[in-house]
Amino acid sequence: MARHRNVRGLKYDEDFEDDDVYGQSVEDDYCISPATAAQFIYKRDDYNRRAFAEEPLEEGDEYAEDKVEEPSHNNQPILSGVDQARLHCCLDEIREVLGDSVSEQVLVDAVLNSQYDAHKALDLVLSEDSQQTSKIKTQSTAPAQKSTIGKAREQSARVDADIVPKVAKMTVSGKQITGFNIPSANVDENGHLRKGTVTEETSPSPLPEVSSKSNSTAHVASLTEEAAVVQTLSKGSTKTRQQIDVKAELEKRQGGKQLLNLVVIGHVDAGKSTLMGHLLYLLGKVNKRIMHKYEQESKKAGKASFAFAWVLDETGEERERGVTMDVGMTTFETKTKVITLMDAPGHKDFIPNMITGAAQADVAILVVDASRGEFEAGFEAGGQTREHALLVRSLGVTQLAVAVNKMDQVNWQPERFKEISNKLGHFLKQAGFKDSDVAYIPTTGLNGENLITRSQVPELKVWYNGPCLLEQIDFFKSPQRPVEKPFRLCVADVFKDQGSGFSVTGKIEAGYVQTGDRVLVMPPNETCIVKGIALHDEPLDWAAAGDHVTLTVTGVDIIKINVGCIFCDPKAPIKTCTRFRARVLIFSIDIPITQGLPVLLHYQTLSEPCTIRRLVSVLHKSTGEVLKKKPKCLTKGQNALIELQAQRPVSLELYKDFKELGRFMLRYSGSSIAAGVVTEIKE
Ligand code: GDP
Numbered sequence: 046m047a048r049h050r051n052v053r054g055l056k057y058d059e060d061f062e063d064d065d066v067y068g069q070s071v072e073d074d075y076c077i078s079p080a081t082a083a084q085f086i087y088k089r090d091d092y093n094r095r096a097f098a099e100e101p102l103e104e105g106d107e108y109a110e111d112k113v114e115e116p117s118h119n120n121q122p123i124l125s126g127v128d129q130a131r132l133h134c135c136l137d138e139i140r141e142v143l144g145d146s147v148s149e150q151v152l153v154d155a156v157l158n159s160q161y162d163a164h165k166a167l168d169l170v171l172s173e174d175s176q177q178t179s180k181i182k183t184q185s186t187a188p189a190q191k192s193t194i195g196k197a198r199e200q201s202a203r204v205d206a207d208i209v210p211k212v213a214k215m216t217v218s219g220k221q222i223t224g225f226n227i228p229s230a231n232v233d234e235n236g237h238l239r240k241g242t243v244t245e246e247t248s249p250s251p252l253p254e255v256s257s258k259s260n261s262t263a264h265v266a267s268l269t270e271e272a273a274v275v276q277t278l279s280k281g282s283t284k285t286r287q288q289i290d291v292k293a294e295l296e297k298r299q300g301g302k303q304l305l306n307l308v309v310i311g312h313v314d315a316g317k318s319t320l321m322g323h324l325l326y327l328l329g330k331v332n333k334r335i336m337h338k339y340e341q342e343s344k345k346a347g348k349a350s351f352a353f354a355w356v357l358d359e360t361g362e363e364r365e366r367g368v369t370m371d372v373g374m375t376t377f378e379t380k381t382k383v384i385t386l387m388d389a390p391g392h393k394d395f396i397p398n399m400i401t402g403a404a405q406a407d408v409a410i411l412v413v414d415a416s417r418g419e420f421e422a423g424f425e426a427g428g429q430t431r432e433h434a435l436l437v438r439s440l441g442v443t444q445l446a447v448a449v450n451k452m453d454q455v456n457w458q459p460e461r462f463k464e465i466s467n468k469l470g471h472f473l474k475q476a477g478f479k480d481s482d483v484a485y486i487p488t489t490g491l492n493g494e495n496l497i498t499r500s501q502v503p504e505l506k507v508w509y510n511g512p513c514l515l516e517q518i519d520f521f522k523s524p525q526r527p528v529e530k531p532f533r534l535c536v537a538d539v540f541k542d543q544g545s546g547f548s549v550t551g552k553i554e555a556g557y558v559q560t561g562d563r564v565l566v567m568p569p570n571e572t573c574i575v576k577g578i579a580l581h582d583e584p585l586d587w588a589a590a591g592d593h594v595t596l597t598v599t600g601v602d603i604i605k606i607n608v609g610c611i612f613c614d615p616k617a618p619i620k621t622c623t624r625f626r627a628r629v630l631i632f633s634i635d636i637p638i639t640q641g642l643p644v645l646l647h648y649q650t651l652s653e654p655c656t657i658r659r660l661v662s663v664l665h666k667s668t669g670e671v672l673k674k675k676p677k678c679l680t681k682g683q684n685a686l687i688e689l690q691a692q693r694p695v696s697l698e699l700y701k702d703f704k705e706l707g708r709f710m711l712r713y714s715g716s717s718i719a720a721g722v723v724t725e726i727k728e
Contacts, residue, residue, distance in 0.1 A: 128161070131161040132153065132156055132157070132161065136149070136152055136153070136156060139152055139155075139156070139163055139166060139167050139170065151170060152166070152170065155167075155169040155170045289557075289559075289587060291528045291557045291587070291589045292526075292528060294587070294589075295526070295528070295589055302378065302381055302382055302383045303381065303382050303383070303523035304382070304383050304385070304523065304526075304591045304592065305382045305383070305384050305385070305407055305408060305518075305521060305523050306384075306385045306387070306405055306406045306407045306408075306552065306591070306593060307384050307385065307386050307387065307406060307407070307408050307409065307410065307518065307521075308387045308388075308402045308403050308405075308406035308408075308409045308410075308437065308442070309321055309386065309387065309388050309409070309410045309412060310399065310403065310409050310410070310411050310412070310429075310433035310434070310436075310437060311411050311412035311413055311423070311429065311430060311433060312413070312414065312422070312423030312424075312428050312429040312430045312433075313429065314414065314419075315412040315413055315414045315419075315423060315430075315450060315451075316412055316414060316450040316451055316490045316491070317388060317412045318353070318354035318388055319353045319354045319490040319491055320353075320410075320412055320448060320450055320488060320490030320496070320514075321386060321388055321410075321490075322353035322354050322490075323353040323490050323491070323493045323496060324377075324490075324493075324496045324497060324514065324515065325375065325377060325386075326353065326493075327493055327496055327497045328377050328497060328515075330375065330377055339353075353490065353491070376581050379515055379516075379518055379519035380519050381519055382518070382519060382521070382523065384518060385581075385593045387402040387403075387405065387406060388402075399433065399436070400436060400440070400647045400652075400710060401537055401608075401650045403433075403436055403437045403440045403442065404440050404535070404647075404649045404650055405535075405537065405551070405552040405593065405649075405650075406437065406440075406442055407442065407444075407521075407523070407524045407591075408442060408443075408444040408445070408446075408518075408521045409437045409442050409444075409445050409446075410445075410446045410447075410448055410514070410518075411430070411433065411434055411445055411446070411447045411448070411469075412447075412448045412450050412490075413430055413447060413448070413449055413450060413465060413469065414450060414451050414454075415449050415450060415451050415452050415454060415455050415461055415462070415465060415487075416451050416454040416455060417454075417455065417461075419451070420465055424468065424469070424472075430469075431472060431476075432716075432717055434472070434473060434476055434478075435476050435632060435717065435720070436710060436717060436720075438476050438477045438478060438720075439630075439708060439710055439720030440708055440710065440720075441704070441705060441708055443478065443479070443482055444482045444483075444521050444522065445473065445478055445482065445483045445484075446483075446484050446485075446486060446514065446517045446518065446521075447466070447469060447483065447484070447485045447486070448486050448488045448490075448514060449462055449465050449466070449485055449486065449487050449488065450488050450489065450490055451489060451490070451491070452487045452488060452489050452494075452505070453489040453491065453492055453494070456504060457487065457502060457504035457505045459508040459509070462485070462487050462509075465485075466485045469485075470483065470485075484511075484512070484517050484520070486511065486512065486513065486514050486517055487500075487505060487509055488514055495513045495514060496513060496514050496515060497513060497514070497515040498513055498515075499512070499513045499516075500513065524591070526589060526590040526591040527554075527555040527556070527590050527705065528555075528556060528557055528589045528590045529556075530555035530556050530590070530703070531555060531556050531613065531614040531616070531617035532553070532555065532556030532557060532558050532562075532564065532612070532613055532614040533553070533554040533555040533556060533611060533612070533613050533614075533619060533698075533703075533705075533706060534549075534551045534552065534553045534554065534558070534594070534596070534611065534612040534613075535551050535552065535554060535609070535610075535611055535649035535650045535651070535706075536549045536550070536551045536606065536607070536608055536609060536610045536611070536612065536650060537549075537550050537551040537552070537608060537650045538550040538551070538608060539603065539606050539607065539608060541603060542597070544597070545576070545599055546573075546576055546597050546598050546599035546600075547597070547598065547603040547606075548595050548596065548597045548598070549595070549596050549598065549606060549610075549612070550593070550594065550595045550596075551593070551594070551596075551612075551650065552591070552592070552593045552594075553588055553589060553590050553591065553592050553593075553594060554590060554649075554703075554705045554706055555590050555703065555705065555706070556589070556590060556614060557587055557588065557589035557590065558575055558578065558587065558588055558589075558594075558596070558612075559575070559578075559586060559587040560575055560576065560577060560578055560586050560587070561574070561575065561576075562574070562575045563575075563600075563615060564598075564612045564613065564614065564615065565612070565613050565614070565615040565618050566601060566605070566606060566610050566611070566612055566613075567610065567611050567613060567618060567619050567621050567696040568610065568621060568693070568694045568695075568696060569605045569606075569610070570621070571601045571602075571605055572600065572601070572615060573598040573599060573600040573601035574598060574599050574600045575596050575597070575598055576597045576598060576599050577596070577597035578594055578595070578596055578597075579594060579595040579597075580592050580593070580594050580595075581593075582595075596612070608650050608651070609648070609649070609650050609651025609652065609653070610651075610696075611649075611696045613696075619696040619697070619698060619706070620696065620697060620698065620699075620726045621694045621695065621696045621697075622691075622694065622695065622697065622726045622727060622728050623690060623691045623692075623693070623694050623695070623728055624658065624688065624689070624690050624691070624727035624728040625688070625689055625691075625697060625723055625725060625726050625727055626661065626686060626687070626688050626689075626723075626724050626725040626727060627686070627687060627688075627689060627709070627721040627722060627723050627724055628664065628669075628684065628685070628686055628721060628722050628724050629679075629684070629685055629686075629687055629711065629719040629720065629721035630682075630683075630684055630719060630720050630721070631679050631680065631681055631682060631683045631684075631685065631718065631719050632681065632716075632717055632718055632719055632720070633681050633682070634680070634681050634716070634718050637678035637679060637680045638657060638660075638678060638679040638680075638718065638719070639657075639660075639677070639678045639679075640657060640658070640659060640660055641656055641657065641658075642656065642657045642713065643655070643656050643713075644656070644657060644689075644711045644712065644713050644718065645711070645712045645713070646689065646691065646695070646709055646710075646711060647709060647710040647711070647712060648695065648697065648708075648709040648710075649706065651695065653691055653692070653693065653695055654691070654692050655689045655690060655691045655692070655711075656689070656690050657687055657688075657689060657690075658687075658688045658689060658690040659687065659688035660675065660676050660677075660678070660679060660685065660687055661674070661675070661685070661686040661687060661688060662674050662675070662676070662685065662686045663676050663679070663683055663684070663685050664684040664685060664686060665684070666684045669684075671686075686724070687721075688727065697709075697723050697726065698723065699723050699724065699725070699726065700722035700723050700724065701724075707722050707723045708720070708721070708722055708723075709721050709722075709723070
């Protein structure tokens with residue numbers, strides 16, 4: 046289960062106090078990133094450098110013996126110990142600036158060509174493209190020096206060969222690719238890493254990282270294959286993306302099961318968390334011991350009836366207040382589907398969080414409280430039943446299961462069930478849901494009736510023979526995954542984890558991504574490298590539209606990445622603007638909308654202040670024909686074309702190009718006032 050974390054509130058300095066522990070973790074089962082390993086390894090280099098700087102190299106020096114004085118196979122002159130130390134110094138200095146983005150070979154060449162001047166070497170690397178760099182290699186290197194470089198390469202390769210077993214000590218996931226280049230020659234037939242000469246071609250280069258703590262031998266066994274991928278990905282900056290048949294692979298990966306992102310919505314206290322907590326318990330997703338613990342703890346806290354809700358309400362405050370505040374996330378399976386479940390907060394104070402959850406959903410369960418007066422409270426103005434339903438519909442959800450919950454409170458009366466279904470049905474139709482896409486299921490989350498099996502309660506059996514909740518979830522149609530479109534991921538969370546770089550979570554809305562890919566982040570218009578991909582905590586080489594993933598990225602400052610940023614394909618970037626036009630549907634509002642109104646734009650996971658810059662026209666609801674130009678105001682239920690001005694650049698797609706990414710919501714003073722689709726990008 047994952048929660049959105051407060052990244053900005055984190056004190057990274059404190060986090061990094063454990064750095065030395067990271068070093069030790071090379072021996073652990075824990076995941077370790079190349080940067081972490083690099084820190085560890087760097088220390089050794091540092092040690093050598095210091096040793097070289099402070100003391101003259103003696104003949105008996107172990108390092109000199111092992112690494113320097115060893116005769117060259119091709120009789121090439123070798124770097125002296127001091128020169129090697131100077132080389133390492135320079136490399137360290139350059140890496141401080143460039144990180145791992147340039148291959149070791151290029152750096153070594155640049156350092157040697159600039160006579161060990163790190164600044165000059167850095168300039169060389171930065172100012173010259175790969176062609177120029179190779180020109181330097183061939184033009185300015187005298188034959189003797191050339192062989193020096195060859196030796197230096199060989200030596201640096203050897204140093205890296207020494208590194209490999211250290212990295213190999215941790216459990217290397219077959220799914221992820223290591224940050225150190227593991228040439229296939231270094232992997233024996235059993236998939237084990239072996240020490241060996243690293244050829245020039247396979248010398249270290251920026252690569253995706255290891256981050257898994259998987260202990261599967263199968264993972265290790267697939268290392269040879271992974272190493273091949275490493276090589277494919279590692280060939281310079283113009284790396285060739287390994288071609289994969291994403292659709293076929295997706296089928297294989299899920300064992301034939303389709304993916305479905307499900308959000309649970311409804312008025313506060315309707316019983317959402319209890320319902321889903323109990324469902325997860327019945328599915329065996331919560332072990333008995335933990336459930337017993339929740340029961341004891343909730344009893345102690347005087348909230349015994351919330352025990353199942355605690356499965357999803359994880360934080361202390363949520364439990365104390367008895368309300369869901371953030372979006373709880375977990376997975377379970379039905380007969381034909383793998384479900385990512387998002388439990389959205391019902392309280393109106395947390396609607397922005399609910400929007401974040403709903404923006405990533407394909408389908409929804411709307412939970413209503415069947416108790417007398419309670420359904421009405423949630424359904425009337427001010428209740429969240431209507432607002433949530435409208436929000437999810439506006440965010441693109443078309444299929445809905447209504448759990449008419451707490452049926453035990455009304456003795457499973459069919460009349461009450463019908464009354465609620467009728468009232469809701471009428472409203473949902475107006476909100477844009479087709480009758481055939483809405484199903485009503487009588488449930489009781491507290492007693493677990495009609496959740497994963499059809500209820501045998503006699504009072505229900507006499508009048509209901511429809512599906513239970515789990516069956517209904519299984520009946521949902523999985524949406525098409527636009528895997529052939531350019532890559533898009535909306536950031537729902539940003540956090541710093543162990544190791545290099547940082548991580549973002551979000552749903553891939555379109556296309557697919559592979560480890561090693563360079564992706565563009567909009568805004569701030571920066572590129573970064575995807576070092577690792579995880580789906581439901583499982584490391585993967587690639588992920589595609591519909592997947593709710595965690596990406597570990599490097600090459601961009603975490604400060605620049607916010608919730609709401611879009612990761613996209615640099616070759617087909619998302620459009621960014623501060624002014625755009627949209628067709629909107631005005632919700633039930635008391636005060637008409639006028640020009641200049643400050644609103645909050647909710648787009649995917651982004652919420653950004655905007656103003657309504659212009660009321661362009663009022664449109665006919667179904668034909669779209671212009672009924673009135675330049676209206677003075679817009680009132681409830683109207684369809685209109687408006688122009689919005691954002692304070693800062695926002696990345697959007699036109700609805701006609703990208704249905705999934707062309708929708709948004711407008712809120713004003715804590716209420717949703719309109720839903721819209723982007724029709725034109727102005728600036
Ligand atoms: P949420 O705010 O919608 O997530 O609601 P919770 O799951 O936190 O439940 C609110 C209260 O309703 C808790 O006291 C639950 O025990 C109670 N509740 C939930 N489902 C049922 C039910 O089916 N029957 C009864 N009688 N109470 C329920």
